[in-house]
Each structure stands twice: as structure tokens, then as C-alpha cells.
Amino acid sequence: xxxxxxxxVVGAGPAGLAAALAAAARGVRVTxxxxxxxxxxxxxxxxxxxxxxxxxxxxxxxxxxxxxLRDGLDRQRxxxxxxxxxxxxxxxxxxxxxxxxxxVHALRGPAQEEGVTVRADAVLLATxxxxxxxxxxxxxxxxxxxxxxxxxxxxxxxxxPGRTAVVAGTGPLLLPVAAGLAAAGARVAALVESxxxxxLLRRAPAxxxxxxxxxxxxxxxxxxxxxxxxxxxxxxxxAAHGTERLTxxxxxxxxxxxxxxxxxxxRVRCDTLAVGHGMLPHTDLAETLGCTLSGTAVRVxxxxxxxxxxxxxxxxxxxxxxxxxxxAEGHIAGRxxxxxxxxxxPDPRGWAAAARSRTRLREFAAALDAVxxxxxxxxxxxxxxxVVCRCEEVTAGEVRGAxxxxxxxxxxxxxxxxxxxxxxxxxxxxxxxxxxxxxxxLTAGRRPFARPVPLGVLAALPESD
Amino acid sequence: xxxxxxxxxxxGEAFTVTFDGRPLAALPGQTVAAALWAAGVPAWRSTxxxxxxxxLFCGIGVCFDCLVAVNDRPGQRACLVPVRPGDVIRTxxxxxxxxx
Numbered sequence: 416x417x418x419x420x421x422x423x424v425v426g427a428g429p430a431g432l433a434a435a436l437a438a439a440a441r442g443v444r445v446t447x448x449x450x451x452x453x454x455x456x457x458x459x460x461x462x463x464x465x466x467x468x469x470x471x472x473x474x475x476x477x478x479x480x481x482x483x484l485r486d487g488l489d490r491q492r493x494x495x496x497x498x499x500x501x502x503x504x505x506x507x508x509x510x511x512x513x514x515x516x517x518x519v520h521a522l523r524g525p526a527q528e529e530g531v532t533v534r535a536d537a538v539l540l541a542t543x544x545x546x547x548x549x550x551x552x553x554x555x556x557x558x559x560x561x562x563x564x565x566x567x568x569x570x571x572x573x574x575x576p577g578r579t580a581v582v583a584g585t586g587p588l589l590l591p592v593a594a595g596l597a598a599a600g601a602r603v604a605a606l607v608e609s610x611x612x613x614x615l616l617r618r619a620p621a622x623x624x625x626x627x628x629x630x631x632x633x634x635x636x637x638x639x640x641x642x643x644x645x646x647x648x649x650x651x652x653x654a655a656h657g658t659e660r661l662t663x664x665x666x667x668x669x670x671x672x673x674x675x676x677x678x679x680x681x682r683v684r685c686d687t688l689a690v691g692h693g694m695l696p697h698t699d700l701a702e703t704l705g706c707t708l709s710g711t712a713v714r715v716x717x718x719x720x721x722x723x724x725x726x727x728x729x730x731x732x733x734x735x736x737x738x739x740x741x742x743a744e745g746h747i748a749g750r751x752x753x754x755x756x757x758x759x760x761p762d763p764r765g766w767a768a769a770a771r772s773r774t775r776l777r778e779f780a781a782a783l784d785a786v787x788x789x790x791x792x793x794x795x796x797x798x799x800x801x802v803v804c805r806c807e808e809v810t811a812g813e814v815r816g817a818x819x820x821x822x823x824x825x826x827x828x829x830x831x832x833x834x835x836x837x838x839x840x841x842x843x844x845x846x847x848x849x850x851x852x853x854x855x856x857l858t859a860g861r862r863p864f865a866r867p868v869p870l871g872v873l874a875a876l877p878e879s880d
Numbered sequence: 881x882x883x884x885x886x887x888x889x890x891x892g893e894a895f896t897v898t899f900d901g902r903p904l905a906a907l908p909g910q911t912v913a914a915a916l917w918a919a920g921v922p923a924w925r926s927t928x929x930x931x932x933x934x935x936l937f938c939g940i941g942v943c944f945d946c947l948v949a950v951n952d953r954p955g956q957r958a959c960l961v962p963v964r965p966g967d968v969i970r971t972x973x974x975x976x977x978x979x980x
């Protein structure tokens with residue numbers, strides 16, 4: 416082979432950047448394909464350059480890690496080892512017949528109308544994740560946003576959703592979101608977390624293995640205190656109120672079993688509710704390639720290889736665990752891909768440190784997952800007239816009817832009978848809610864198109880057999 | 881404190897766009913959604929079924945709740961599309977097309 420082997424990395428967040436840098440440093444030509452205008456992904460999302468932010472680190476933590484990644488990317492780009500394609504929205508990756516290489520199909524630019532295909536010898540999927548939000552009355556009102564969405568708008572656009580916010584749901588993301596909104600000038604009326612301190616204590620051994628992570632949590636708690644943010648643990652938002660936009664939420668106390676305590680609710684005035692119940696992996700591209708999933712995440716081996724030859728995966732796509740885990744997995748994936756593309760077997764001793772942090776951080780993520788489970792009974796609390804599928808405006812009653820009256824037993828049949836999940840977002844937003852309401856297992860969506868594709872782009876693709 | 885101060889931003893010069901005919905100031909680099917939020921606008925779509933107002937939800941291009949018509953082109957995700965000087969932004973009614 417005269418030409419350097421070519422690896423396409425999809426996603427320029429922590430996992431994709433770590434992978435691209437590791438592979439490029441080992442003699443592989445890398446094309447980094449990403450939907451955003453700048454590298455960083457969601458975790459290290461940067462303000463647009465034209466906003467002239469001279470202190471973007473005020474919106475971030477672990478800034479030095481970001482500087483290392485950013486500077487590394489700049490160096491490898493200047494050296495011609497990495498090509499970074501920004502504003503490229505990948506809608507499908509396929510193995511091309513004949514030479515066994517891969518075609519990464521993307522739509523270019525914010526309008527997403529122009530098709531581009533990147534050919535590569537191997538593909539590394541670092542597609543990240545998105546937020547899970549479970550339905551409750553009023554969750555479709557303007558002013559109710561995902562916790563991650565509020566953070567993305569703050570980091571990327573330097574804007575706040577409103578003046579007075581409640582941050583609610585469950586999961587480790589709520590702390591930085593509340594702290595970020597407060598630091599940027601919003602009044603955070605309450606941080607409402609359904610998990611209680613007892614749940615954290617039960618997992619103490621696994622959590623104590625990560626003193627750095629605990630210190631990070633404690634740091635947010637201190638910042639929240641400084642901003643006068645009240646934390647309501649073992650509470651939940653049971654309803655959002657307003658007609659044309661959000662004006663208040665009802666917050667209820669939960670008992671030890673996670674059930675709403677009768678009579679223990681209060682109304683909190685706010686114009687913003689930033690809500691989230693954890694994260695889900697983006698697996699569309701992997702599924703279309705035929706990669707096996709494990710639960711809702713892409714299954715990988717110790718080298719971060721999927722079970723499809725030539726396809727690696729790293730970061731949230733292989734199981735949600737945060738930026739630190741994504742960096743470790745990306746590094747291992749990039750080194751493995753580089754070695755395999757050069758026709759050699761990688762030596763895992765070379766990435767022993769990354770493998771150790773991967774083990775530790777996966778254990779930590781599993782412990783957090785158990786602590787931050789949505790409270791039992793949330794689904795029973797959703798009234799029949801609450802919209803569950805936001806796109807198709809399908810109510811909880813209609814979703815329940817698909818099971819109770821029409822006999823559906825899986826998400827796909829519920830969708831066919833009720834239209835829940837059939838709209839623009841293709842069930843990404845409502846699937847966890849529908850699964851909870853119906854008792855159907857949350858299965859991956861099987862979406863051959865990871866995003867809407869203009870017919871003209873499909874028509875212009877070369878014929879293949 | 882506001883987010884621009886927190887990040888010590890020195891944005892380029894603000895420009896004018898319109899939202900449902902009303903002029904708004906927007907900053908270069910912002911998305912359409914960020915410009916609307918900065919102007920205090922929380923909603924810019926009404927749903928196809930019940931005509932209920934919607935605005936931004938996921939903020940990262942996944943949920944399609946923030947669809948809006950920009951320069952007569954409906955179905956744009958406000959959280960992804962950069963705002964440009966002179967943009968004519970309109971509330972998207974239903975599908976945003978005449979055929980619904």
C-alpha cells in the first residue's frame with residue numbers, strides 16, 4: 416500500500432477528538448466529520464467565533480483538557496494528518512460493495528441540502544448521545560427545555576432561556592446546568608432532583624473510587640450555594656403550568672419508595688424549566704451498518720471494535736458515561752484502528768492507563784445510573800390527556816389505548832397504531848416515555864436515515880448493487 | 881451578570897432581522913433560536929394538530945420542535961440555522977406549507 420490508510424471519524428466531541436488524535440499520531444490519515452461549526456461536541460461546545468468570547472472557559476470545566484484536544488487538532492490539521500469537515504451532518508454510513516471501503520454520507524451546511532460522501536478504509540463512530548426527557552403535564556409549553564438544551568444555548572449562543580429557571584429531573588447533568596445558568600445571571604429558583612441522598616450512600620463504595628468526580632460534584636454544590644440556589648432532593652416536577660408559555664411548575668416531595676407524598680407539593684413561579692432524566696446513545700449509524708447493540712448502546716470489545724469489521728465506536732454511543740470515559744474510549748479506539756489499518760495487532764499495554772480509567776469510569780457510570788433512575792410511578796402519574804409524542808401530538812391515553820385496547824406489545828406496533836414516534840424526530844424524544852407508559856422494552860429505533868435527507872441528494876447518489 | 885459578560889464577549893456589530901414583521905436585533909454568530917431567545921421570544925411554531933405554541937426544546941437539532949420559517953423556507957431548525965442580516969423569520973403554522 417503506497418497511500419496511508421484512511422479513517423473516517425464521525426463526531427468531534429471528546430471521544431471523536433481523542434480517537435482522531437490517537438490515530439493521526441500513528442500514521443493514519445483521518446477525516447473528522449462533524450455536524451457543528453467548531454470541534455468540541457456538546458460537552459466542549461464553544462461560542463460561535465463571531466461572538467468574540469474572550470473567556471469561554473467561564474462556561475466550562477476541565478478547560479485544560481479541552482485546550483490539549485484543540486491544540487492537538489490544530490497541529491494535526493496543519494500537518495495535513497487530519498482533515499476536519501465542519502457543518503457536515505452524517506445521515507448514513509455504508510460499506511461499499513466491491514472494495515469493502517466505507518461511504519460516509521453527509522449533508523453539508525446549515526441548510527443541509529447538499530450531499531457529500533467521504534470514502535474511507537475504516538469508520539470510527541463517536542456520535543455521542545442526547546437527552547432523555549420523560550413526559551409530564553405541560554412539558555410541551557414554550558419555556559420548558561431540556562437541561563442539555565439550555566446548556567447548549569448558553570455555551571454556544573451566550574443566551575439564557577428566561578429570567579427565572581427551575582432545573583429538574585434526575586442525573587449528574589443537572590448540577591452543572593443549574594450552576595451555569597446561575598453564573599450567567601439567571602435566577603435559579605430551585606434544583607429539583609428526584610434521587611435522594613440515601614440512594615447516593617447506598618452506592619458509596621463505587622462512587623468513593625472516584626474522588627475526583629466527587630470533588631467535582633462538591634464544587635458544583637458550593638457554587639449553587641453561593642448563588643443561593645435551593646436544592647430539593649427527592650422531589651419531582653409533576654406539572655408545568657401556563658397557556659402560551661411557562662409561568663410556574665408544581666414540585667412534589669417523594670417518599671422513600673419514590674412515590675409522590677400526598678399533600679406535599681408547592682407551586683414555584685418560573686419562566687424556564689430545564690429538565691432531563693439522563694442520556695441515551697445515538698446509535699442510528701451503527702445500526703444501519705449492522706452493528707450489534709447491547710441494550711440501547713453499541714456493543715464493543717476491549718479495543719472498542721464493534722462486531723462489524725472495520726467499524727469502531729467510542730464515547731456515549733457505546734454507553735453513557737461522560738466526557739472522561741469518552742476520552743479514554745476514543746484514545747483506545749484510535750490506537751486500535753491505527754494498528755489494524757496498518758495490518759498489525761495493537762499492543763494493549765500501550766493504552767493500559769486509558770484502559771484503567773475506562774474500567775473505573777464505567778463502574779462509576781453504572782453506580783450513577785442506579786442512583787439517578789427516574790422515580791418509580793412516574794408513568795402512572797401521566798394523565799391520559801398529556802401529549803407524549805411531541806411531533807405527532809399523541810396523548811398518553813392514545814398510547815395506552817394501543818396496548819390496552821388494540822393489543823400492541825412492542826414500541827413499533829404502538830407506533831403503527833398510535834403514530835407515537837412517527838414524526839419529525841422519529842421517536843427520539845418520545846420513545847422512553849412511550850416505553851414507560853406501555854411497559855414495552857425500550858428498543859433502538861432502527862432508522863436507516865439518521866436525519867432527514869432531501870430526495871435530490873438521494874437521487875444524485877451513484878448506483879450501487 | 882449576563883452570558884455575554886460572563887464569557888467577556890465582544891461580538892460583532894448587531895444587525896436587524898424581523899420576526900413576524902417586528903424588527904429584532906441579532907448578533908453575528910448566533911443561531912435563529914439564540915437571537916429569538918435574546919429578544920425574549922419563547923415560541924415560533926404552532927403545531928399541526930391543535931395549533932399549540934412551541935419553541936426550542938432539545939437545543940441540539942434532535943427534536944425538531946423549534947421548526948421555523950426563515951426567508952420563506954419553512955421547516956428550519958432554529959437551533960441549528962445561523963441568523964443572517966435581514967432574515968425574515970416567521971412563526972411556522974402547521975407544516976409551514978400551504979398544503980396542510
